[in-house]
Amino acid sequence: MAAALPSALAGDATRPGQHTWLHSLVRWLFIAVSLTFLAAVLLAPLATVFVMALERGLQAYLHSFADPDTTAAVRLTLTTALVVVPINTLFGLAAAWAIAKFEFRGKSILITLIDLPLAISPVISGMIFVLLFGLHGWFGVWLREHDLSIIFALPGIMLATMFVTFPYVARELIPLMQQLGNDEEEAAITLGAGGWMTFFHVTLPKIRWGLLYGVVLCNARAMGEFGAVSVVSGHIRGLTNTMPLHIEILYNEYNFVGAFAVASLLTLLAALTLVVKTLVERTGYRRR
Amino acid sequence: MSFRQPSVLPGFGLTFGFTTFFLSAIVLLPLAALALAAASLHWSDFVHVVLSPRALGSYRLSFGASFLAAAINLVFGLIIAWTLVRYEFPGRGLIDALIDMPFALPTAVSGIALTTVFAHNGWIGRYLEPWGVKVAYTWVGVTLALTLISMPFAVRAVQPALLEVQRDLEEAAETLGAGRIYVFRRIILPAVLPALLTGFTLAFARALGEYGSVIFIAGNLPMKTEITPLLIVIHLEEFDYHGAAALGVVMLGFSFVVLLAINLLQAWGRRRHVRAAH
Numbered sequence: 001m002a003a004a005l006p007s008a009l010a011g012d013a014t015r016p017g018q019h020t021w022l023h024s025l026v027r028w029l030f031i032a033v034s035l036t037f038l039a040a041v042l043l044a045p046l047a048t049v050f051v052m053a054l055e056r057g058l059q060a061y062l063h064s065f066a067d068p069d070t071t072a073a074v075r076l077t078l079t080t081a082l083v084v085v086p087i088n089t090l091f092g093l094a095a096a097w098a099i100a101k102f103e104f105r106g107k108s109i110l111i112t113l114i115d116l117p118l119a120i121s122p123v124i125s126g127m128i129f130v131l132l133f134g135l136h137g138w139f140g141v142w143l144r145e146h147d148l149s150i151i152f153a154l155p156g157i158m159l160a161t162m163f164v165t166f167p168y169v170a171r172e173l174i175p176l177m178q179q180l181g182n183d184e185e186e187a188a189i190t191l192g193a194g195g196w197m198t199f200f201h202v203t204l205p206k207i208r209w210g211l212l213y214g215v216v217l218c219n220a221r222a223m224g225e226f227g228a229v230s231v232v233s234g235h236i237r238g239l240t241n242t243m244p245l246h247i248e249i250l251y252n253e254y255n256f257v258g259a260f261a262v263a264s265l266l267t268l269l270a271a272l273t274l275v276v277k278t279l280v281e282r283t284g285y286r287r288r
Numbered sequence: 289m290s291f292r293q294p295s296v297l298p299g300f301g302l303t304f305g306f307t308t309f310f311l312s313a314i315v316l317l318p319l320a321a322l323a324l325a326a327a328s329l330h331w332s333d334f335v336h337v338v339l340s341p342r343a344l345g346s347y348r349l350s351f352g353a354s355f356l357a358a359a360i361n362l363v364f365g366l367i368i369a370w371t372l373v374r375y376e377f378p379g380r381g382l383i384d385a386l387i388d389m390p391f392a393l394p395t396a397v398s399g400i401a402l403t404t405v406f407a408h409n410g411w412i413g414r415y416l417e418p419w420g421v422k423v424a425y426t427w428v429g430v431t432l433a434l435t436l437i438s439m440p441f442a443v444r445a446v447q448p449a450l451l452e453v454q455r456d457l458e459e460a461a462e463t464l465g466a467g468r469i470y471v472f473r474r475i476i477l478p479a480v481l482p483a484l485l486t487g488f489t490l491a492f493a494r495a496l497g498e499y500g501s502v503i504f505i506a507g508n509l510p511m512k513t514e515i516t517p518l519l520i521v522i523h524l525e526e527f528d529y530h531g532a533a534a535l536g537v538v539m540l541g542f543s544f545v546v547l548l549a550i551n552l553l554q555a556w557g558r559r560r561h562v563r564a565a566h
Contacts, residue, residue: 026468027375034371035383037364041436042389044411045401052404091310098303104292110307116315119543121497123517124536127524128318131325136529138321163314186296195298217392224394226500227517231524244396244500251400251504263397270392278385 049267053260064261072238073246073262076157080242081222084161088222089215092169096207097199100177101185111174117166122227126160129232152234157242160228165221172214173207180206213280220273224266322540325533337534345511346519353427353515354495357434358442361491362484365442372443373450391440395500402433403505425507430515433501438491445487449480449557482557486550493546497539 054061064070095114099107117125131137133150143150150156184206188198204211226244233240241249243262250259292300326334337343371377372384390398406413406423413423423429453476461471499517507513516539523532 030367030371031375031377034364034368037368038383038386040412041402041432041439042386044405045398045436046389046393048401048404048411049397091307094303094310095307097299098307101297102292102295102300102304104300104304110311113311113315114307116319119493119497119547120319121499121517121520121536121539121543123499123520124322124497124540127520127532127536128322130524131321131529131533132318134529136527138324159314163318166314182295182297189296189298198297199299220392224392224397226394226396227498230499231521244394247394247396247400248504256404259400263394263400266394266397270389270394270397273392274385274388277388278381 046267049260049263052256053264055260056257060257061261061264064255064258067258069238069241070246070258070262073241073243074265076154076241077223077243079154080158080161081219083158084165084222085215085219088162088165088218089169089211091166092171092173092214092218093211095170096173096177097203099174101182114170115167117163122164122225123231125163126228126231129156129159129163151232152236152240154240156232157229157240160232161222161225164225164228165218168218168221169211169214172210172217176207176210177203209280209283213277216273216276220269223269322533322536325529326537329530329534333530334534337531338538342510342514343516343519343535346514346516349427349430349513350496350516353431353434354438354492356431357438357495358488358492360431360435361439361442362488365439365446365487365491366480366484369443369446369450373447387443388440390437395437395498396504398436399433399501399504402436402501403429406432406505424505425513427513429505429507430502430513433505434495434498437498437501438494441490441494442487445490446480446483449483450476452561453479482553482560486553486557489546489550489553493543493550496542496546 065074095110099111130151133139133143133156135144135151137151150159184202185198188202189195193201223242224244225242226248229242230245230248233242233245235241235245235249237246237249243266247259247262247266250256250262329337368387372380372387403410403424405411406416406429408414408417408422408424410424416423421428423432457475458471461475462468466474497517499515499521502515503518506515506518508518516535520532520535520539523529523535
């Protein structure tokens with residue numbers, strides 16, 4: 001996302017020869033329109049999540065997490081993120097090293113292919129794994145003969161989540177490492193440092209903030225993914241229901257306190273993600 | 289020319305190998321399965337699925353609502369970006385950070401929250417109901433959900449372009465007697481036009497594939513409030529893999545066209561940028 005705003009550019013300080021009353025009218029009109037729009041489509045829904053979750057009081061809110069199906073959903077979401085995020089982080093680091101440190105043919109094609117999951121509807125992201133591993137899919141018969149299940153089970157959920165969150169760490173690191181250049185790494189290697197030593201002592205400290213934001217964003221998307229996971233999960237309560245899927249079930253059962261209680265956790269996670277983003281931008285790291 | 293230019297840095301084989309292997313295993317091979325599944329369908333069956341009245345109805349809603357949402361974001365995205373870039377006001381930093389919220393917020397959460405706010409007894413829905421405006425469970429709700437989830441793409445595309453508009457050019461024009469409208473039309477708009485169109489296209493692309501937030505607010509009536517991704521899910525739930533794959537390929541085709549448009553627009557913006565700098 002875009003860089004934070006330098007405040008020097010933001011001030012509409014007095015400029016000579018202007019109709020100042022007209023200017024301040026336009027200025028307040030713009031601010032009013034912006035805030036009204038954001039209040040209606042963004043702030044009201046955000047506030048609703050917490051108001052609805054606490055509608056029957058704090059006791060009912062906390063009690064909704066005691067439901068074993070809800071705890072199972074939280075556990076499944078955490079397990080999935082715990083597997084998917086480290087793998088995608090490792091991939092992001094490898095992809096960024098290959099792409100930012102070396103010049104090779106077909107680099108732009110590789111970058112486009114890495115970004116591909118972002119352009120694909122989550123429903124299609126889930127469907128491709130059903131086509132491969134589903135009951136009537138390419139490997140469906142083989143999997144059934146060997147008593148293995150991927151679709152409507154944990155491996156399918158992890159694969160779909162991995163596909164959807166695949167580009168996030170790489171996308172954050174590639175432009176950052178390209179911008180930082182290779183000089184320091186080349187110096188370290190020339191002076192006799194090994195590859196891993198150079199990575200851990202020269203590169204990693206330089207990219208740590210960008211890496212942190214990439215990981216946090218990847219995690220938020222992994223925990224919140226709905227469409228792709230919905231297609232592969234089978235919605236078995238207490239077994240293959242992630243938090244977002246559990247929200248849907250509770251909501252459709254008119255258990256609004258339960259649904260919004262789970263939603264409030266994910267909203268807090270999203271807020272935390274934005275806090276990390278803001279802090280990372282404060283460190284002076286900019287991304288364009 | 290060899291495949292790779294020489295470098296003193298190590299690790300190319302390891303990282304490039306891991307990247308391409310992992311990319312192929314997780315992204316490319318599964319996508320190939322989709323193409324194969326659609327290709328194994330007989331041509332007449334393919335056409336029967338993708339041109340069925342129900343499919344056509346879903347395209348109309350998906351494309352219409354996505355286009356409308358992107359257009360709304362084109363206007364409000366410019367206004368919001370302008371407000372954030374040009375004006376100082378209390379809470380500006382917070383608002384700037386919150387713009388990314390729809391990006392970090394799970395779509396299921398956006399879906400149930402928007403539905404609650406715009407239902408006939410919701411905070412905003414109750415004031416719209418007397419005017420005969422029904423949002424939840426209509427195409428208006430679909431458009432609203434798509435507007436919310438694609439909003440950051442429009443704002444974040446325009447913001448950096450607005451930051452780079454040359455203020456001295458504006459001031460020179462005003463000193464020479466140009467009105468604000470004239471300055472906007474002749475200096476600001478041409479400078480941000482590529483970014484505006486890129487933002488529009490990014491928002492459109494994001495909205496087209498959206499599923500989670502829409503299904504809660506849409507009502508999901510065939511031919512009326514059923515988006516194409518939902519129709520794919522319905523085919524999958526009926527174990528009609530070929531029908532789902534056919535619709536998936538159609539959607540994927542449109543995504544690629546939109547992606548191509550984004551790349552062309554960005555290249556155009558860069559060319560204009562370079563020319564303006566000289």
